[in-house]
Amino acid sequence: QVPAAIYYIPNFITEAEEESLIQYVNSAPIPKWTQLSNRRLQNWGGLPHPKGMVPEKIPEWLDSFGQRIGQLGVFDGQMPNHVLVNEYLPGQGIMPHTDGPLYFPTVSTITLGSHTLLDFYTPLNDRSSSFDDRHFASFLLERRSLVLVREEMYSRMLHGIKEVETDTLCEKVLNLDSSEHSLGDTLARNTRISLTIRVVPKVLKAKLFFGKKK
Ligand SMILES: O=C(O)CCC(=O)C(=O)O
Numbered sequence: 360q361v362p363a364a365i366y367y368i369p370n371f372i373t374e375a376e377e378e379s380l381i382q383y384v385n386s387a388p389i390p391k392w393t394q395l396s397n398r399r400l401q402n403w404g405g406l407p408h409p410k411g412m413v414p415e416k417i418p419e420w421l422d423s424f425g426q427r428i429g430q431l432g433v434f435d436g437q438m439p440n441h442v443l444v445n446e447y448l449p450g451q452g453i454m455p456h457t458d459g460p461l462y463f464p465t466v467s468t469i470t471l472g473s474h475t476l477l478d479f480y481t482p483l484n485d486r487s488s489s490f491d492d493r494h495f496a497s498f499l500l501e502r503r504s505l506v507l508v509r510e511e512m513y514s515r516m517l518h519g520i521k522e523v524e525t526d527t528l529c530e531k532v533l534n535l536d537s538s539e540h541s542l543g544d545t546l547a548r549n550t551r552i553s554l555t556i557r558v559v560p561k562v563l564k565a566k567l568f569f570g571k572k573k
């Protein structure tokens with residue numbers, strides 16, 4: 360029902376894996392978090408840059424999930440080298456945007472702790488400028504699920520998460536059949552952590568280590 364392509368896989372990870380991932384995310388040192396106005400985030404793997412990313416090692420607790428997804432072949436055989444961890448409290452979200460050209464045009468996202476609705480918008484055109492008019496589809500991301508956003512849905516359409524505390528499932532939510540919920544349900548949000556796992560194709564040499572190795 361939408362342009363290519365969205366894949367939604369419920370229960371991609373187990374409850375034990377979810378719990379362990381949440382604990383690792385929450386035990387990162389405070390300076391690892393960047394506080395934005397409506398979410399906070401951890402950046403792993405290096406800072407993507409037009410001239411190339413200086414790669415940094417992704418810790419094993421996180422990288423193992425990236426490897427699992429990469430081995431499915433979703434990045435054309437490449438292994439992911441970048442993860443953004445986002446944390447949203449109920450009422451927080453992210454403005455409609457595209458992820459831009461620094462990434463391979465597939466993003467994979469594991470959802471922890473709470474569901475959310477990921478909303479999609481057509482690009483700005485002459486007929487309409489309001490986000491309400493441009494909102495053409497949503498996907499219910501349940502905890503422990505994996506979602507892949509690729510091709511036109513990645514490159515041309517915008518995605519965002521509304522800043523609300525509850526979600527009522529309407530006709531725009533296109534994956535209710537593969538979820539545990541039904542049309543008309545109202546779901547209260549909890550704290551959600553998303554792992555957005557990507558490939559940054561342009562990479563520079565790893566950071567050199569100066570000084571004595573212990
Ligand atoms: O939290 C999410 O699922 C979406 C995050 C997102 O769009 C981004 O980090 O670019």
Ligand SMILES: [Fe+2]
Pocket residue numbers: 456457458518
């Ligand atoms: Fe995004």
